[in-house]
Amino acid sequence: MHVFDEAIALNHTGGDAFAGATHPAWANMVGPFGGITAAQLLQAVLMHPQRLGDPVALTVNFCAAVADGPFTIEAVPARTNRSTQHWMLRMLQGDAVVMSGSAMTALRRETFGVTEHSIPPVSPPEQVPQVHARTRPEWVGRYEMRPIEGAIPAQWDGTDLGHSRTRLWMRDGALRPLDYPSLAAIADLFFPRLWSRRAMLVPLGTVTMTVYFLADAQQIASVGSGYLLGQAQGQRFHMGYLDQTGQIWSEVGELLATTHQLVYYKE
Amino acid sequence: MHVFDEAIALNHTGGDAFAGATHPAWANMVGPFGGITAAQLLQAVLMHPQRLGDPVALTVNFCAAVADGPFTIEAVPARTNRSTQHWMLRMLQGDAVVMSGSAMTALRRETFGVTEHSIPPVSPPEQVPQVHARTRPEWVGRYEMRPIEGAIPAQWDGTDLGHSRTRLWMRDGALRPLDYPSLAAIADLFFPRLWSRRAMLVPLGTVTMTVYFLADAQQIASVGSGYLLGQAQGQRFHMGYLDQTGQIWSEVGELLATTHQLVYYKE
Numbered sequence: 001m002h003v004f005d006e007a008i009a010l011n012h013t014g015g016d017a018f019a020g021a022t023h024p025a026w027a028n029m030v031g032p033f034g035g036i037t038a039a040q041l042l043q044a045v046l047m048h049p050q051r052l053g054d055p056v057a058l059t060v061n062f063c064a065a066v067a068d069g070p071f072t073i074e075a076v077p078a079r080t081n082r083s084t085q086h087w088m089l090r091m092l093q094g095d096a097v098v099m100s101g102s103a104m105t106a107l108r109r110e111t112f113g114v115t116e117h118s119i120p121p122v123s124p125p126e127q128v129p130q131v132h133a134r135t136r137p138e139w140v141g142r143y144e145m146r147p148i149e150g151a152i153p154a155q156w157d158g159t160d161l162g163h164s165r166t167r168l169w170m171r172d173g174a175l176r177p178l179d180y181p182s183l184a185a186i187a188d189l190f191f192p193r194l195w196s197r198r199a200m201l202v203p204l205g206t207v208t209m210t211v212y213f214l215a216d217a218q219q220i221a222s223v224g225s226g227y228l229l230g231q232a233q234g235q236r237f238h239m240g241y242l243d244q245t246g247q248i249w250s251e252v253g254e255l256l257a258t259t260h261q262l263v264y265y266k267e
Numbered sequence: 268m269h270v271f272d273e274a275i276a277l278n279h280t281g282g283d284a285f286a287g288a289t290h291p292a293w294a295n296m297v298g299p300f301g302g303i304t305a306a307q308l309l310q311a312v313l314m315h316p317q318r319l320g321d322p323v324a325l326t327v328n329f330c331a332a333v334a335d336g337p338f339t340i341e342a343v344p345a346r347t348n349r350s351t352q353h354w355m356l357r358m359l360q361g362d363a364v365v366m367s368g369s370a371m372t373a374l375r376r377e378t379f380g381v382t383e384h385s386i387p388p389v390s391p392p393e394q395v396p397q398v399h400a401r402t403r404p405e406w407v408g409r410y411e412m413r414p415i416e417g418a419i420p421a422q423w424d425g426t427d428l429g430h431s432r433t434r435l436w437m438r439d440g441a442l443r444p445l446d447y448p449s450l451a452a453i454a455d456l457f458f459p460r461l462w463s464r465r466a467m468l469v470p471l472g473t474v475t476m477t478v479y480f481l482a483d484a485q486q487i488a489s490v491g492s493g494y495l496l497g498q499a500q501g502q503r504f505h506m507g508y509l510d511q512t513g514q515i516w517s518e519v520g521e522l523l524a525t526t527h528q529l530v531y532y533k534e
Contacts, residue, residue, distance in 0.1 A: 056508050057475045057529050059326045061369050063346035063353040078357070078364045079330035084474065084531070086330040088355065088367055090345070097345045100355055100369055102328050104475060104529075108506040111534050112465065116430055117502035163383055198379065207351065208324045208371060210477045212510045212529050214503040235384035235514065236481040236522040239375040241323050243479045243525050245512060247502065255503040258510050260527050262324050262371075262479050264351070267378050 002176045003142065004185070007036050008043040010073065018044040018073040022066060026139045031066040033139035034206050035188030037099060039181040041089050044075040045103050046180065051077075052085040053107040054217045055180045059210045060089070060101040067093055075103075083107040108216050119253040122148050125169035125227040143189060144173045146227075152191050153199035164197040165233040166190055169251075175225035178256075180213060183220065186228060186248065187211045187259040193234035193244050194265045204265035207241075215256040227251045232259075240264060269443045270409065271452070274303050275310040277340065285311040285340040289333060293406045298333040300406035301473050302455030304366060306448035308356050311342035312370050313447065318344075319352040320374040321484045322447045326477045327356070327368040334360055342370075350374040375483050386520040389415050392436035392494040410456060411440045413494075419458050420466035431464040432500040433457055436518075442492035445523075447480060450487065453495060453515065454478045454526040460501035460511050461532045471532035474508075482523040494518045499526075507531060 007023035026036040038060045045051060072092045079086040084106045091099035122128075128146040150166030153159075170189060176182065192204050213220075232246035246259045274290035293303040305327045312318060339359045346353040351373045358366035389395075395413040417433030420426075437456060443449065459471050480487075499513035513526045 057328075059369065059475070059477065061324075061353050061371060064348065078367050081331065086328050086364070086367055088357075090355075097353070100345050100353055102326065102367055102369060102475075104328060106508070106531075108508070111505075111507050111532060112461075112469075113503075113505040114464070115503045115505075116464075116500060194379075197381070197383075202379075208326070208369075208477075210326065210475075210527060212508075212527070214505055214508065214510060216506050233383060235525050236380075236382045238378075238380040238382075238481055239483050240378050241373070241375070241479075241481065243481060245525070245527075258502050258512070258527070260477060260479070260512075260525070264373075265378060 002174060004172065004176055004182055008039050008181050010040065010043055010047060012047055016074050016076045018047065018075065019070065020073065021070045022068045024138065025142060028137045028139055031068065034062060035185035036139065037066055038188060038209060039185040041073060041091060041099060041101055042103060042184045043181050044073040045087050045105065048075050048077065051105055052080060053083065053105040055103060055213050056106045057104040057212050058184055059208065060099060061208045062206055063100055064096065064098045066098045115255050117247055117255060119229055119249040120167065120231065122167060122229065128169055142173050143170055145170050150196050152195065156199055156201050159199045161197055161199060164193040166196055167229065167231045169227045170230050171225060171227050177225055178220055178223040180220065183213065183257055184211050187246065187257060190230060190232035190244065190246060192263055193232065193242055194237060197234065202265050202267050204263055206261050207264050209259065209261040211257055211259045213257050215254060219254055220256060223250045269441060271439065271443055271449055275306050275448050277307065277310055277314060279314055283341050283343045285314065285342065286337065287340065288337045289335045291405065292409060295404045295406055298335065301329060302452035303406065304333055305455060305476060306452040308340060308358060308366060308368055309370060309451045310448050311340040312354050312372065315342050315344065318372055319347060320350065320372040322370060322480050323373045324371040324479050325451055326475065327366060328475045329473055330367055331363065331365045333365050382522050384514055384522055386496055386516040387434065387498065389434060389496065395436055409440050410437055412437050417463050419462065423466055423468050426466045428464055428466060431460040433463055434496065434498050436494045437497050438492060438494050444492055445487055445490040447487065450480065450524055451478050454513065454524060457497060457499035457511065457513060459530055460499065460509055461504060464501065469532050469534050471530055473528050474531050476526065476528040478524055478526045480524050482521055486521055487523060490517045
C-alpha cells in the first residue's frame with residue numbers, strides 16, 4: 001500500500017463521521033503536513049455514500065495544530081442539487097475543532113473551454129536537478145522536487161530576494177497515479193512565501209487554503225505519475241498575514257488546479 | 268441610512284443566530300447580488316458578541332439560489348485561539364441551507380511587510396468615463412464603475428476577445444466609507460469572466476468565493492469613499508467551471524484584498 005493511501009485511509013463510522021489518524025511519514029515540524037490533512041478531509045467526502053460527482057472546490061481552515069494521533073472527520077452534505085453538492089467539513093480531536101472547511105462536488109459535462117493562464121516556458125523536468133535537503137521535516141521526503149526558480153534559500157542570511165515566485169517540477173517520490181486527494185496535498189507543497197522572499201526562518205503557518213480543481217477526473221487520471229509544474233507567489237505581506245496564489249499544470253500544459261492560501265507569520 | 272447598511276442590517280436573535288432579509292435595491296437577475304449575501308454573512312461575524320479581531324479571510328459557498336425574503340444566518344465560532352478565531356457560517360431559508368462558508372478573524376500587529384502585486388499603471392479615475400448600462404440588474408446601479416479594460420461587451424456577438432482580464436475603477440454609487448462588509452461585496456462586483464471572454468450571455472453563476480483581507484482596519488478606514496482599482500481574470504474555463512483571480516487596490520496603490528471565485532457555466 002502506498003504511504004499516501006495509508007495516510008488518507010479512513011474508517012466510515014456511520015452517518016457523516018470518519019475516523020483516521022496522523023501518519024509519521026507525513027510529519028511536519030509540528031504536527032502533520034497541512035497538505036495531507038487537506039487530503040484526508042477531501043477523502044472523507046469521496047468516501048461518503050451520498051456523494052454526487054467529483055470535487056471542484058475545497059477550502060480547509062487550519063484552526064489549531066493537529067496533534068499526532070487519531071482524529072474524527074465530519075463531512076456533512078449541507079445541500080444537494082441536481083448536479084452539484086456542497087459539503088461542510090470539520091476535523092475533531094477529542095472535543096476540539098482542529099480543522100474546518102467546505103467542499104463542492106459536481107457532475108461535469110462538455111462545454112466551451114479555454115486556458116488563459118498557460119504553462120510558463122521552462123526546461124523539461126529531466127533537465128532540472130532534484131533537490132535533496134539535508135535537514136527537513138519528514139513529509140518533504142515524500143516528494144520529488146526539481147526547482148526551476150525560487151528554491152528554498154541556500155543560506156538563511158535575510159537577503160531580500162526581490163520576489164517570492166517559485167516554479168518547480170514535482171511529483172510523488174514513490175510514484176503513484178495522481179487523483180483528487182493527492183492533488184489537494186500537492187497544492188500545499190510550496191514552502192512559505194515569506195521564507196522565499198526574505199531568506200529568514202520566521203515562525204509561520206498556513207491558516208486557510210482553497211483549491212479549485214479545474215481538470216475533470218479523466219484529465220487527472222491521464223497524468224498518471226507524471227511530473228506537475230507548480231508555481232506560487234505572494235501578492236502582499238502585511239501585519240502578520242500574507243497570501244499566496246498558485247497554479248499546477250500537467251507536463252503537457254493542462255492547468256489542473258489553481259490554489260490560494262493565507263499564511264500567518266510572526267515578525 | 269445608506270442602502271448598503273439597510274441590506275446588511277441583522278437582528279441578533281440569540282446564540283449564534285441572526286435574522287435578516289434580502290433587499291430589493293440589491294436584486295440580481297435571480298435573487299440577490301452574491302456580493303451583498305457575502306457581506307451579510309460577514310456582518311453576522313462582526314456583530315457576534317464573542318468576535319475576536321478583524322476579518323482576514325472569508326469563504327462563501329452559493330449552495331442554492333437565495334429567495335427574495337427573510338433568512339437566518341448562523342455564525343458559529345468553531346475555534347478561538349489567543350489571537351485568531353475561526354467561524355463556520357450558514358444561511359438558511361426555512362430548513363434549507365442556501366449558503367455555507369467560513370471566516371477567520373484575527374488580531375494583527377506590526378511585522379515585516381511588502382507588496383509584490385503592485386497596482387498596474389492605469390489612468391486616474393477622473394479620466395476614465397463612467398458606464399451607465401441601459402439594461403442591467405438592480406444592484407449594478409449601486410456602484411459607480413469606470414472600466415479601463417475588459418468592460419462588459421457592447422455587443423453580444425460571440426466574439427472571442429482573446430482574454431478575460433478586466434480592470435476598472437469602482438466605488439459605492441452613493442458614497443460610503445469602505446469597511447470589511449463593503450469590501451467583501453465589491454469582491455463579487457466583476458461580471459462573469461465567461462461573458463467577458465466570449466461576448467455571449469451564457470447562463471452561469473458563482474458557486475464559491477474567497478476573499479483575503481490583506482489590509483488592516485486602519486488602512487481600510489483611510490480609503491474612505493475613495494476609488495478602488497479592481498482587476499479580475501479567468502485562469503481556465505473547462506467543462507462547466509471557470510476560476511477567477513482578482514485584486515483590489517486603493518487609489519494610492521495599497522493592495523486591500525485578493526479574491527478568487529469558481530463560476531459554473533452552462534455551455
